[in-house]
Amino acid sequence: MSKKIVVLGGGTGGTIVANNLRRHLPKDWEITLIDRDDRHIYQPGMLFVPFGIQKANTLVRSRKKYILPDVNFVIDEITHIDPDKKEVKTKKHKFSYDFLVISTGCKVVPEENDGLMEAWGKNAFSFYTIEGAEMLHKKLKEFDGGKLVMNIAELPFKCPVAPIEFVFLADWYFKNRGIRHKTEIEFVTPLPGAFTKPKASAVFIESAKSKNIKITTSFELNAVNGKEKYIESIKGDKVSFDTLVVVPSTIGDKVISDSGMDDGIGYVPTHHNTLKALKHDGIYVIGDATNVPTSKAGSVAHYEADVVVFNIMSEIHGVKPEEIYDGHSTCFIVYSKGTSSLIDFNYKIEPLHGMFPAPKFGPFSLLKETKMNWYGKLGFEWLYWNVLLAGRHLGAPPTLVMAGKEVG
Amino acid sequence: MSIEVNGTSYATDENGYLLNLGEWTEDVAKKLAEVEEIDMTEEHWNLVNFLRGYYEEYQIAPAVKILTKAIANEKGMDKKDASEFLYKLFPKGPALQACKVAGLPKPTGCV
Numbered sequence: 001m002s003k004k005i006v007v008l009g010g011g012t013g014g015t016i017v018a019n020n021l022r023r024h025l026p027k028d029w030e031i032t033l034i035d036r037d038d039r040h041i042y043q044p045g046m047l048f049v050p051f052g053i054q055k056a057n058t059l060v061r062s063r064k065k066y067i068l069p070d071v072n073f074v075i076d077e078i079t080h081i082d083p084d085k086k087e088v089k090t091k092k093h094k095f096s097y098d099f100l101v102i103s104t105g106c107k108v109v110p111e112e113n114d115g116l117m118e119a120w121g122k123n124a125f126s127f128y129t130i131e132g133a134e135m136l137h138k139k140l141k142e143f144d145g146g147k148l149v150m151n152i153a154e155l156p157f158k159c160p161v162a163p164i165e166f167v168f169l170a171d172w173y174f175k176n177r178g179i180r181h182k183t184e185i186e187f188v189t190p191l192p193g194a195f196t197k198p199k200a201s202a203v204f205i206e207s208a209k210s211k212n213i214k215i216t217t218s219f220e221l222n223a224v225n226g227k228e229k230y231i232e233s234i235k236g237d238k239v240s241f242d243t244l245v246v247v248p249s250t251i252g253d254k255v256i257s258d259s260g261m262d263d264g265i266g267y268v269p270t271h272h273n274t275l276k277a278l279k280h281d282g283i284y285v286i287g288d289a290t291n292v293p294t295s296k297a298g299s300v301a302h303y304e305a306d307v308v309v310f311n312i313m314s315e316i317h318g319v320k321p322e323e324i325y326d327g328h329s330t331c332f333i334v335y336s337k338g339t340s341s342l343i344d345f346n347y348k349i350e351p352l353h354g355m356f357p358a359p360k361f362g363p364f365s366l367l368k369e370t371k372m373n374w375y376g377k378l379g380f381e382w383l384y385w386n387v388l389l390a391g392r393h394l395g396a397p398p399t400l401v402m403a404g405k406e407v408g
Numbered sequence: 409m410s411i412e413v414n415g416t417s418y419a420t421d422e423n424g425y426l427l428n429l430g431e432w433t434e435d436v437a438k439k440l441a442e443v444e445e446i447d448m449t450e451e452h453w454n455l456v457n458f459l460r461g462y463y464e465e466y467q468i469a470p471a472v473k474i475l476t477k478a479i480a481n482e483k484g485m486d487k488k489d490a491s492e493f494l495y496k497l498f499p500k501g502p503a504l505q506a507c508k509v510a511g512l513p514k515p516t517g518c519v
Contacts, residue, residue: 114488155471155503190472192504218501220472222488234491249473264474269466278466293468293515 003029005312006088006097008078009253010035010063012043012389013287013301013308014103020309020391022068025316032072032095034088038063041130042381044298044332047162049133050125050245051173052141053337056134066389078104081259083280099282099312102268104253106158106288106296112249113153119226124244127166128158139243140173145182146242151231152189153221156267157250158288158296161343163187164194164204165334166245171211172336186214188231188239193217197350200343203367207335221246250296252289267291272347273323275308282315284308294327294347302388303328303398309391326399330356332377340373342366346400352407357396359404366405413439425507425514432460432511440509444500452497452509455479459510469507469515 005025007018010033018033025031040063048054067073076090081100088095108128110116116124125136150167167187174180187194187208193201194208194215208215220234230240251257252266261280263269269278270290277283286308287301294300304325311321327347334340342364343351355362363372387394409424410417413435419427424443426432437456441448458478462470470478472494480490498505503515 154473192501220491220501222491234488234495263466263470264477265471269468272467291466291468 002096002098004095004097005029005031005099005101006095007031007033007101007103008081008088008255009103009105009289010040010067010073011103011105011287011301012298012384013289013305014101015040015063015066015389016302016305016391017101017103017286017308018071018391019066019068019389020305021312022071023391024309024313027070030072031070032074033067034074034076034078034090034095035063036075036077038075040066042384043159044377044384045381046127046130046133047165047169047334049130050127050136050140050166051169051337052137053169056130056137059130061385066385068390078255079258081255081261083259083261083277083283086282097282099284099315101308101312102256102277102283102285102289103287103301104256104289106250106252106266108158108248108250110246110248112251113221113224113246115224115226116246116248119224119244123226123229123242124224124246126246126248127162128247136245140170143174143179143183143243145179147184147186147240148243148245149186149188149231149239149241150245151219151221151239152191152247153249154190156296157247159331160195160295160297161331161333163189163247164208167213168207168211168333168335169337171213184214185212186216186239186241188216188219190220191217197345199353200345200351200367203341204333207369256289263291271323272327273325274311274321275304275325276311276321284312292325292327295329295331297329297331298384299330300328305391306393306398324399328398328400332373332380334374334377335369338374339369339371340377341369342373342376344400344405349400349402349405352405354405356404357401362404411436411439411443421514423508423514426511429463429511429513436511437509440511444498444505444508446498446505446509448509449497455494455497455502455506456510459506459512463510463512469503469512472501472503475502475506 007014042059045054045059080089127133174183194204195201222234230238256262268285270285286304288296307325330344345351354366356364409420476490494502
């Protein structure tokens with residue numbers, strides 16, 4: 001073995017894996033992390049930008065600053081992956097590897113949604129990019145009543161709770177500005193409920209009702225008509241709007257599909273439990289880049305990182321990778337500036353009521369709007385930059401813990 | 409819950425999805441389609457077979473977008489026509505209804 005590990009993408013998953021492997025492996029192992037730029041974005045913060053709760057410029061930091069110095073950080077465009085030759089090409093270089101970690105994420109592609117670009121920045125917006133979130137902030141500041149529609153174009157999309165949080169926060173924001181009485185809020189989703197997991201869905205629908213937010217389900221977006229201000233579904237149903245906030249179509253990175261490694265929409269077919277690429281040896285996949293059936297979210301990338309590191313270390317020591325990952329995901333659901341809910345679930349166990357992370361003591365409550373959860377959400381940003389990215393352990397396993405959860 | 413086909417009982421979940429993928433046969437699919445009030449045509453079978461093949465290869469049901477793309481490519485349709493075609497075959501949604509007939513577990517979407 002030449003002892004080379006290459007990590008593609010320096011977001012949440014890639015950074016944690018590179019740092020964590022660096023701590024575990026002796027110096028004769030070379031670890032290279034490649035990304036196209038040096039802008040690490042704290043993505044959970046983008047939801048706050050439209051409401052003026054957080055400034056966009058506080059969300060971006062140098063990737064390099066959070067990558068251990070003994071990791072070789074390369075800024076370059078990745079152009080091709082060759083799993084047979086075990087080689088990655090970038091615009092300027094070529095890298096061979098023994099193990100490859102794909103953490104190339106996903107991105108929104110508004111140009112794939114008919115009519116959306118024509119309305120973009122005029123009466124259609126998105127908070128899934130920094131620039132988009134800033135544009136929406138300007139729009140909301142000028143907003144003086146009317147109908148706000150939050151629409152999810154199609155599945156899969158990133159951070160499945162963010163659109164729900166957005167309408168809850170919009171309710172809080174418009175109340176705060178004294179214009180809620182002349183504002184209609186409607187949530188339009190392709191899912192059969194507010195969320196796919198029944199217990200959480202019921203809780204969110206109840207919350208939406210109490211906030212007078214209309215929910216329209218099973219709506220598959222066909223086209224946006226910005227001029228006549230409506231969105232139309234494939235079945236022909238129409239929902240009118242004054243301001244549209246949309247989660248555009250989402251796809252995996254181009255290099256994955258260009259290299260012929262994707263599932264048809266840019267994600268790498270990945271073993272649900274080992275996180276090894278289904279069709280290639282020596283390749284692990286993490287975070288938004290996988291096709292595993294759990295949330296595309298930072299917490300997932302973080303839990304998966306532990307499993308990927310464990311399995312690469314196992315393979316280095318001649319042991320087969322283990323089926324550890326269970327689809328574990330943990331998400332705060334912000335209700336207002338000052339309150340939040342929290343969900344914790346995996347492939348099989350849906351979000352339940354209870355306390356987290358410690359039974360009885362919490363301090364966080366599951367599926368319940370509390371102040372303490374909000375403080376958790378705020379404190380998490382510090383934890384993210386200072387503890388998690390470095391690949392340090394919080395003492396909890398990457399898999400779901402049932403203690404503290406109310407079953408039945 | 410369960411369904412009866414030719415005197416054999418097959419276990420399903422509470423939403424009528426087959427619990428054991430390996431128990432699927434064309435007769436079972438016909439019964440599942442009957443429950444959904446779907447008259448199986450060749451186009452239905454093509455889609456069901458595509459779903460089963462995809463599931464076997466990727467161990468997950470395809471996103472609607474993947475289905476639409478595959479149909480658009482095969483039939484030379486644009487995206488919208490392909491979507492409409494899908495919904496005509498399985499009115500309650502290709503993801504939920506077609507997966508049921510194909511004997512796949514209930515799709516969980518992205519969460």
